[in-house]
Amino acid sequence: MQKKLKFKRYIDNSNVSRFRFWIQIISFFIFVYGGYFFIEIASRLPIFSCPYVQGSPGGCYLIGIQHELNTTWSSLWGFRGIAILTSLATFLVFFIFLNKAWCGFVCPLGTLQDWITKLRKFFGFSFTRYDEMSFKRLKSIKYILLVLLILIPLGIRNTFFGIPLPHGMHTPFCQICPARIILPLFTGDTSQIFIDFTDTTTIIMTSLGMMSAAIFLVGSFVKKRFFCFFCPMSALQFIFSKISLLRMTKDGDKCTRCGNCYRVCDVGIREIADDIISKNIVKDDCMLCAKCVEACPEDDCLKISFAGIPLFNASQEGFFKRYGQTDLNELNELNKQKNESK
């Protein structure tokens, strides 16, 4: 074993999940109530900082891109195009720092799902997982949604193949996004729970939205991070994942393929355990929650680094601290208490 700096050792032995839990609470508070405290972050954020929430201090990039693309072809080559590029740049400036950790640490909708998981654990219900076939089949949905949310706004002004799209289809994804309906509830705003009877399009779109909110609540109760698997933001992020400064890498030579990382993975990424060739191991469903790194018992096999500086490395010592000995002390105490009470 190489000698490690004391500070690094402390970090590698730490419990990142606990840290993440608190970060999530803080960011949920900021991104749902921040506006009330005059916090203004930015629009075009790589998370569901939903503008439909009154207290939202920023905006989700997906709503931005849908608005901007609701335009004619010709104007795309003018100022509109520049606006689109600047907002993409804004998105990237934020994204580049945290990579997919935006999903795992910051996104309020992601946090909400983790809380629903906690609720399920409180009741002691088992979770479900997709089998391999369904996983592969359902995986592409987020990309389809992403393509649609880009093409539909364009199609409203510029009919594709002569198919007319009604104006009611503007910001199509927002209309079916569960965040629009659920997140405002946290500010006491129930106004999003409605079906818009203006015309057929709005009836269909708002009903789909209601349905997706219901599916979101049920789905995330039975499956960890249920919605993230279908999230087009996740797909968009993954396209740019390689240029991000925050990275997760794997040293295949050190891997025993014990599968610990796959076991604890909330989104069920198999490659994390089985892929021993790729160095960059961030997959499209990954949210960089670092649970796999915590569960890896091989020194430096999995690593999270920022611009080349190692932040959190898998370590044997850390693994046993988290999974073994510290809890054993707790258990001994439990046993002692039990014996005393006898």
Add this chain to the structure above:
Amino acid sequence: MKVNSDRYERMKKTGSIHYAMEIKKNLAEITDDFPDNPENMEYFYKRFEEYTTGNLHEGKKVIASMCVHVPLELIYATGATPVRICAGAYATDQIGAEFLPAKTCPMVKSTLGAVYLDILPGNIKPELIVNPTTCDQKKKMGEIAEEIDKPFFTLEVPPTKDSEEARQYWNRVVKKFVKKLEQTTGTKLTRRRLKKAIKTVAKAQAVYRRFDHLRRKAPVIYGKDAILVTNSYFFDDIESWTEHVEKLNKELEERIEQQKTIGKANSPRILLTGSPTIFPNMKLPLLIEQLGGIVVTEEFCSTSRMIWDTVAVDEWFLYDMVPAVADRYLKPSTCPNFTPNTDRERKLLRDIKEFQVDGVIYQTFTGCQLYDMESRRIGKILEENGIQTLYIESDYNPDDFGQLTTRLEAFLDSLKNKK
């Protein structure tokens, strides 16, 4: 053959005597032929001295196991104690030969002989003998043992571990095994008990991993001693084992500090792999080290493969803990029974690098098809990586001592000249 006949009684008597003699002879070689054995090895020597005479786990329910695929945590969690009964004695090998073809693997023969004569570690009386289907010979041995009324339970191990199907199949097998355990022990598996069992085993693993890392740092313990340490994990009380390995670790750390190393600077560092070395069949590591080599690590199912890998649980409820335990006994295993088994190659290469191995000695038991068939591919890969390999086919019979000595001497000399 009828149990309780006169012949059986005679066989049992002579078998036990021969077994005890074998242990005595091997222990004497292990302790007396080498200077300055670590003080804390005394505990482990003693465990083996009492191997045939002691009364292990008295008053506790014992579940006997074979191979590395029996989930020990589940056994502990149902209030029983697991004891691995894979045997290494020539005495019982000869008994097993009465039931099995001559060219059967000696480990299988020896284990069947020991089961038949009830000469098990510490005279345990197992409620159940769990037999994983890790090779054809073990499967058939199970059938024979059932014929002679031994409480065998077949644990179906899938032939591959990479596919998701195999994993799910194995998960179901383990669930069935839990039911069987609950029936046998009369204790229900609970969340609290399983959690405690997982933590207890994790503690032993943490201590073992420390031991393994100390062996990487400097040559402070002979392979023959290290094998005894891991071999005693088969049957020892896990808490006591953990405690004593911890003590041994402390002593080894002191030895590293005082630079009290074993062997010479040019002693070849050997990695042993292949069919498992199980006490008292210690002839290979003993010979290597008597001839001036040092066994720095072993890739055996009787050593590191058995203890190294860990259980990681996400949600501490039975619905997640049981599959987590099941995964640990399937996914990381480098048993040649699985196809493909590239993990074994990778593990060997990793060990060679980390333990600065000079040469590999590949042991195959006569009749052990799986290790034999893998030997060629492994040999080729090692050659490509510039590692010299000696392939040895042997069994529990001490007769090939002379021939082994000549071959080992030549191999070790060639390694020494290279250094």
